[in-house]
Amino acid sequence: MTTTLQSGQSPRISLLxxxxxxxxPPGAMDIHTQRRIWWxxxxxxxxxxxxxxxxxxxxxxxxxxxxPRNVDSVEADLLAAWSRAEELHLEGRIVELPVIYGGxxxxxIADVIDHxxxxxxxxxxxxxxxxxxxxxxxxHPGYCYLGGMDPRIATPRxxxxxxxxxxxxxxxxxxxxxxxxxxxxxxxxxIGHTDMAFFNPLRTPPALLAxxxxxxxxxxxxxx
Numbered sequence: 001m002t003t004t005l006q007s008g009q010s011p012r013i014s015l016l017x018x019x020x021x022x023x024x025p026p027g028a029m030d031i032h033t034q035r036r037i038w039w040x041x042x043x044x045x046x047x048x049x050x051x052x053x054x055x056x057x058x059x060x061x062x063x064x065x066x067x068p069r070n071v072d073s074v075e076a077d078l079l080a081a082w083s084r085a086e087e088l089h090l091e092g093r094i095v096e097l098p099v100i101y102g103g104x105x106x107x108x109i110a111d112v113i114d115h116x117x118x119x120x121x122x123x124x125x126x127x128x129x130x131x132x133x134x135x136x137x138x139x140h141p142g143y144c145y146l147g148g149m150d151p152r153i154a155t156p157r158x159x160x161x162x163x164x165x166x167x168x169x170x171x172x173x174x175x176x177x178x179x180x181x182x183x184x185x186x187x188x189x190x191i192g193h194t195d196m197a198f199f200n201p202l203r204t205p206p207a208l209l210a211x212x213x214x215x216x217x218x219x220x221x222x223x224x
Contacts, residue, residue, distance in 0.1 A: 011082055013075050018067040019051075022059055023078055029058040031147055034135045035087035038211060042088065043081050049074065055136045055211060057145040090212025092134065097179065097215055099128075099170050101192040103223025108158070108189035112172060115155045123191065124219050126150040127177065132215045142181030142199025142207045146215060149177045161187040168194045170217065179215075 012024045023040070027033055037055050044062055045053040052063040068074050101124045102109050112123055132146040139145075154175045165171070165186040170179050173188035180186060181198035194217075198208045209215070 011079060013078065015071065016061070020061060020063045021071075021074070022056075022061050023082070024059045025082060029147075031133055031135075032087060033058050034133075034147065035089060036082070036085040038090060039085050039088035040078075040081055043085075044078070047077075054138075056138055057136050092210065092212035092214055094131070094214045094216060095196075095209065096218050097170075097194045097196050098218050098220040099192040099194045100221045100223065101127075101170075101219055105193035105223065106170075106191040108171075109191040111158075112153060112155045112189055112191055116153055118153065120222060120224060123153050124222055126153045127172075127191070128217045128219050130216075132177070132217075134209050134211050134213045134215065136211055137207060137209070140180075140182055140184055141201075142209075144178060144181075144198070144209050144213075144215070146176060146178055149175060151175060155189050157187040158189060161185050162190070165190060166193070167198075168196065170194060 009026055011026065014022045016022055025033060037058065037060050041053040041055045041060055044050055049064050049068055050062060051065040054061040054063070102120055109120060109123065113120060116123065130148045130150060132148045134144045135147045136145045137143060153172060155172050157173045163185050164183055165180050167180050167182045169190045170192040171177065171186060171188035171190045179194060179198065199206055
């Protein structure tokens with residue numbers, strides 16, 4: 001069941017089975033909204049019914065210890081909490097990622113060039129200039145959803161996904177960029193590669209980065 005209150009203006013709350021729900025606020029997918037999501041997660045994780053509160057990219061998944069007896073009450077509490085939500089500023093680390101752009105390491109950079117009309121040097125410059133914030137972890141263990149990419153290099157996702165994108169692949173998908181933490185399928189456009197390891201099950205914590213951390217890409221080499 002999906003509940004939409006004042007469509008386009010109020011948050012959307014969707015049930016995920018009987019023990020979870022997804023909270024999606026309206027508005028832009030930006031750092032200001034994400035900081036309010038972080039604040040909301042801190043609040044609801046302390047509720048007696050909450051097993052886990054997982055921030056996503058401009059959304060929050062709330063997992064219950066047991067199926068709630070009154071879902072409407074939980075939804076009302078969520079909406080009330082969101083109405084007073086503040087921006088939570090997380091003090092994260094800055095991690096620099098050396099990247100080899102183009103060539104065999106960036107098999108789709110030609111598609112980004114064709115779409116944007118930019119040169120490979122311009123794409124690399126626009127990609128490495130921002131300081132990206134880790135909005136959330138998801139998709140697969142250690143994967144970071146990043147905010148802050150220059151819109152001039154935004155490129156639509158691929159019509160046919162790649163089945164075996166290697167770990168460390170630096171890619172662009174729509175208005176976002178990210179780095180694959182492990183091998184797997186992807187519909188994003190790979191423009192480079194880094195050797196940084198983002199997930200190690202033997203490490204504590206196993207994920208290298210957390211929400212609030214920041215990434216700066218550094219061009220180690222450009223292959224034309």
